[in-house]
Amino acid sequence: MNGIVLRLLSAVPTLFGVVLVTFLLTRVLPGDPAVFFASNPSMTAQDIEAVRQSLGLDKPLPEQFLIYLGNLLQGDLGNSLSTGQQVLTEFANRLPASAELTFLAFFIAVGVSLPLGIAAALRPGSLIDHLSRLIATLGVSMPTFVTGLLLIFLFYFMLGVAPEPIGRLDPFLFEPDRVTGFYTIDALVAGDFELFTAALKQMILPAVTMALFALAPLTRMARASMLEVLGSEFIRTARASGLSRRKIIMTYAFRNALLPIVTTMGMTFSYMLGANVLVERVFSWPGVGAFAVDSIINLDYAPLQGFMLVMAGIFILVNLTTDVVVALIDPRATR
DSSP states (O other): OHHHHHHHHHHHHHHHHHHHHHHHHHHSSSSOHHHHHOOOTTOOHHHHHHHHHHHTTTSOHHHHHHHHHHHHHTTOOOBOTTTOSBHHHHHHHHHHHHHHHHHHHHHHHHHHHHHHHHHHHHSTTSHHHHHHHHHHHHHHHSOHHHHHHHHIIIIIIISOOSOOSSSSSOTTSOOOOOSSSOHHHHHHHTTOHHHHHHHHHHHHHHHHHHHHHHHHHHHHHHHHHHHHHHTSHHHHHHHHTTOOHHHIIIIIIHHHHHHHHHHHHHHHHHHHHHHHHHHHHHTTOOSHHHHHHHHHHTTOHHHHHHHHHHHHHHHHHHHHHHHHHHHHHOGGGGO
């Protein structure tokens, strides 16, 4: 418990560092937001300067940072200049889209990588072992946007079995009543199974794209961890005692191999939060990643700063959750 409290306290300077770095990075981006948004040819230099003053860009950087920090402490992430909405409102609308896609991709990756890695460890040098290595190599070597484009070309253009990659839902269908923001869950709550199927179909290709990215580290870690445990002394003792193969693998080997696997799962999930930026652009997914990319193009500071801050907070939360799960599996790991 003390270790968890210490980790929470250590997250405070980390978040402050993220706030400071993101603030400075957005200020060194090329271009002037005042000029970008004052794109009307009839606007004079005085008009552009008035825009700069309204954005607070005429103040010294330390003063701008203190104003931004004070707004953050009040829960104000600022307004998006490109949409005119509060950044917090935009994130509340878009974060469920990113979360739903990331969770599905993560579940696919875990559901494939663990059995594959364990099977490869149980049969070293076999066909399934070579298959796991091939998948791990492809997952590492192929960028997510390349994988996404290949999947779109194959399953949408060539085979015609996937829906058009135009977002979360077919434009001829209505969104379900918002309960969680997850279209699949909200459709089930409303009892609309046709809408649930349509929303799930839209997620398959982008989720598989992200899952392939996550398969590589998870499969490799599951295989390596199981191989190490299977070669340990207590496993040989269990075999000599006449225990069944199933009991040895599931009760003893898998439980002891789970510790590094869970740690890798937490790290992989955090990486997936960053990988979904490119995936969302490729599949026109209206999530926070695509919103952040648009903010860079539009020189819109507030959404970009908010995105990096929210991602840092989620990253810290995922790491903390991983530590708690690891402590539940083996309390000695946190001592």
